[in-house]
Amino acid sequence: MNEPNHLELTSVAIDFPTDKGPFRALDNVNLKIEKGEFISLIGHSGCGKSTVLNIVAGLHRATHGGVILNGKEVVEPGPERAVVFQNHSLLPWLSAYQNIELGVKQVFKGKKSRVEIREWIEHNLELVHMSHARDKRPDEISGGMKQRVGIARALAMQPEVLLMDEPFGALDALTRAHLQDSLMEIHATLGNTVIMITHDVDEAVLLSDRIVMMSNGPAATIGEILAIELARPRERLALADDARYNHYRSAVLKFLYERQRRPEDNEQDSKPAAAQVSGASDKPGEAADTAALRLVSG
Amino acid sequence: MSTELGINKYRAFNFRFLDQLLGYLSRDHRSSALGHVIRSLGIPLVAVAIFLMLWSVLAAQVQTSLGQLPGPAKVWEQAMVLVDEHRAEREKETAFYERQEKRNAEKLATDPAAEVRIRPYTGAPTFFDQILTSLVTVATGFLIASLIAIPIGVVIGMSNTLYMAFNPIIQLFKPVSPLAWLPIVTMVVSAVYVSKDPFFAKSFLTSAITVTLCCLWPTIINTAVGVSSVDKDLINVSRVLRLPWLTKTIKIVLPSSIPMMFTGLRLSLGIGWMVLIAAEMLAQNPGLGKFVWDEFQNGSSNSLARIMVAVLVIGFIGFALDRGMLTLQRRFSWDKSATLR
Ligand SMILES: Nc1ncnc2c1ncn2[C@@H]1O[C@H](COP(=O)(O)OP(=O)(O)O)[C@@H](O)[C@H]1O
Ligand SMILES: [Mg+2]
Numbered sequence: 001m002n003e004p005n006h007l008e009l010t011s012v013a014i015d016f017p018t019d020k021g022p023f024r025a026l027d028n029v030n031l032k033i034e035k036g037e038f039i040s041l042i043g044h045s046g047c048g049k050s051t052v053l054n055i056v057a058g059l060h061r062a063t064h065g066g067v068i069l070n071g072k073e074v075v076e077p078g079p080e081r082a083v084v085f086q087n088h089s090l091l092p093w094l095s096a097y098q099n100i101e102l103g104v105k106q107v108f109k110g111k112k113s114r115v116e117i118r119e120w121i122e123h124n125l126e127l128v129h130m131s132h133a134r135d136k137r138p139d140e141i142s143g144g145m146k147q148r149v150g151i152a153r154a155l156a157m158q159p160e161v162l163l164m165d166e167p168f169g170a171l172d173a174l175t176r177a178h179l180q181d182s183l184m185e186i187h188a189t190l191g192n193t194v195i196m197i198t199h200d201v202d203e204a205v206l207l208s209d210r211i212v213m214m215s216n217g218p219a220a221t222i223g224e225i226l227a228i229e230l231a232r233p234r235e236r237l238a239l240a241d242d243a244r245y246n247h248y249r250s251a252v253l254k255f256l257y258e259r260q261r262r263p264e265d266n267e268q269d270s271k272p273a274a275a276q277v278s279g280a281s282d283k284p285g286e287a288a289d290t291a292a293l294r295l296v297s298g
Numbered sequence: 299m300s301t302e303l304g305i306n307k308y309r310a311f312n313f314r315f316l317d318q319l320l321g322y323l324s325r326d327h328r329s330s331a332l333g334h335v336i337r338s339l340g341i342p343l344v345a346v347a348i349f350l351m352l353w354s355v356l357a358a359q360v361q362t363s364l365g366q367l368p369g370p371a372k373v374w375e376q377a378m379v380l381v382d383e384h385r386a387e388r389e390k391e392t393a394f395y396e397r398q399e400k401r402n403a404e405k406l407a408t409d410p411a412a413e414v415r416i417r418p419y420t421g422a423p424t425f426f427d428q429i430l431t432s433l434v435t436v437a438t439g440f441l442i443a444s445l446i447a448i449p450i451g452v453v454i455g456m457s458n459t460l461y462m463a464f465n466p467i468i469q470l471f472k473p474v475s476p477l478a479w480l481p482i483v484t485m486v487v488s489a490v491y492v493s494k495d496p497f498f499a500k501s502f503l504t505s506a507i508t509v510t511l512c513c514l515w516p517t518i519i520n521t522a523v524g525v526s527s528v529d530k531d532l533i534n535v536s537r538v539l540r541l542p543w544l545t546k547t548i549k550i551v552l553p554s555s556i557p558m559m560f561t562g563l564r565l566s567l568g569i570g571w572m573v574l575i576a577a578e579m580l581a582q583n584p585g586l587g588k589f590v591w592d593e594f595q596n597g598s599s600n601s602l603a604r605i606m607v608a609v610l611v612i613g614f615i616g617f618a619l620d621r622g623m624l625t626l627q628r629r630f631s632w633d634k635s636a637t638l639r
Pocket of ligand 2: 049050165
């Protein structure tokens with residue numbers, strides 16, 4: 001973790017065209033991420049977390065500002081920024097193996113032999129403990145298993161940055177805990193940079209190096225950044241009684257439920273705010289700047 | 299009390315009554331496999347029985363110029379007659395060829411250098427011959443249409459420009475009854491398809507092309523919709539992987555549009571079969587339609603019953619074709635939820 005300018009979002013703003021004119025979903029998002037860092041994005045639904053992730057992935061283009069990865073601007077999607085989609089997005093007509101193969105063939109074309117490709121796919125299935133379902137199609141396996149295959153597909157592309165949009169959102173608590181442990185293990189071994197969107201405060205604290213908390217939209221931005229200084233490897237059971245763990249946890253909860261009201265609560269008054277986008281964005285923007293400053297100095 | 303009675307009375311005149319009765323009859327077996335069989339077999343059987351009953355009662359009330367409207371019994375009798383006629387015709391045919399062979403053998407015995415020929419049998423086509431003709435025709439027309447429509451659908455589904463180019467043409471021709479094309483097709487085939495020893499009969503071509511013309515549109519439209527409405531997430535997957543155009547088409551776009559493609563094909567085949575019968579009637583082209591028309595012109599006392607046999611057979615074949623397409627769809631599509639509707 002010695003490349004402070006590995007991935008950099010600089011005053012990112014995005015307008016979506018709507019019937020009532022452009023809708024500014026994000027404004028002035030600034031974030032610097034180190035190589036190998038594990039970042040969680042947390043915020044109320046609809047605030048723009050997926051949009052941030054999609055901009056880093058290159059699936060959306062920022063209206064203002066931009067993203068720089070290893071000194072190069074991100075202008076289009078690419079396999080070095082693999083995405084684990086919220087609903088797994090496996091091709092329903094391909095087996096687990098074939099789904100992973102699609103990406104692997106694309107990335108390692110001409111670099112790996114046929115045998116190496118097969119071994120690499122099998123290795124990645126092993127990594128997420130899915131070797132037994134190698135030839136099963138998505139509709140033949142459970143939601144947790146699909147999500148595992150989705151993660152294996154992303155990992156198998158050997159991405160520098162792994163982008164995950166609520167990867168465990170739809171899973172039951174037990175499956176989720178298993179996958180979180182696998183993910184920590186994989187991250188410890190491979191050291192990819194990870195940006196993960198989550199709704200789950202415990203998940204964020206357990207997995208992250210930093211938690212990026214987003215203010216509510218429109219013109220959402222980064223409200224606060226919380227560095228989680230818990231030693232790795234982390235044990236969920238041991239952490240349950242850890243005072244710092246609980247402190248981090250309540251800090252995130254306070255941000256979400258005290259500083260940022262749920263969007264439903266201020267739906268009424270958020271509509272006129274949408275019209276005067278720049279005015280609404282001033283305050284959270286400042287907050288993000290100071291938070292970023294604190295981080296750089298700290 | 300009285301209101302309750304009223305409700306019950308009302309229900310007795312409602313289908314709910316039948317529902318309750320059947321529910322009661324199979325209650326003991328509801329959870330068993332037998333109960334399931336009783337419900338899934340029993341209900342259609344009861345419905346068919348009621349239909350046959352109503353048919354025979356109502357048909358007896360109608361007098362036509364060709365006699366009484368035939369009931370199920372009469373129709374069944376004529377169906378058997380049609381089978382017998384077919385057998386008799388086949389026997390005549392084999393006898394005809396045997397006679398020729400015998401004569402030829404005798405000729406060769408007396409003079410080994412004699413030139414022998416076998417003349418083809420030219421009996422009138424039977425009901426079953428007409429069924430076969432119609433089936434071959436509809437299959438040909440449908441295949442040609444599919445070979446044209448699927449590529450067009452794929453291409454216009456993928457390109458907005460081409461979609462805008464083709465859309466007015468499709469929208470204009472889609473609602474046209476293919477029977478309106480029939481005269482044009484007939485004239486064009488007569489003018490263009492001239493050969494001394496035609497491999498296909500002109501009438502066959504005319505019918506098949508008419509079927510093709512109506513099979514095109516549902517397949518084109520549904521394929522285009524399927525291709526253009528591929529799940530956005532899957533498209534994003536291909537963008538992240540930077541899949542080349544061809545790989546994206548083969549691995550993502552085509553498989554995900556297969557269910558819609560089959561919806562189009564099933565619609566096309568259904569329409570094609572209906573149109574073919576009408577076209578055969580109108581153009582006097584060989585097939586089931588001609589059989590119906592000939593019987594109608596014939597006007598014997600059995601004609602109506604024979605036409606009804608044809609009607610039932612047409613319906614049954616239409617059903618079987620749809621079933622066949624459904625089986626194909628289940629076989630080729632990853633989406634196993636397709637049902638018969
Ligand atoms: N393609 C789009 N067109 C218009 N508005 C969009 C689009 N994508 C997202 N939005 C809007 O941007 C805001 C943020 O959406 P999103 O990033 O999906 O939120 P989150 O992932 O935090 O729940 C929402 O108000 C959403 O309606
Ligand atoms: Mg989202």
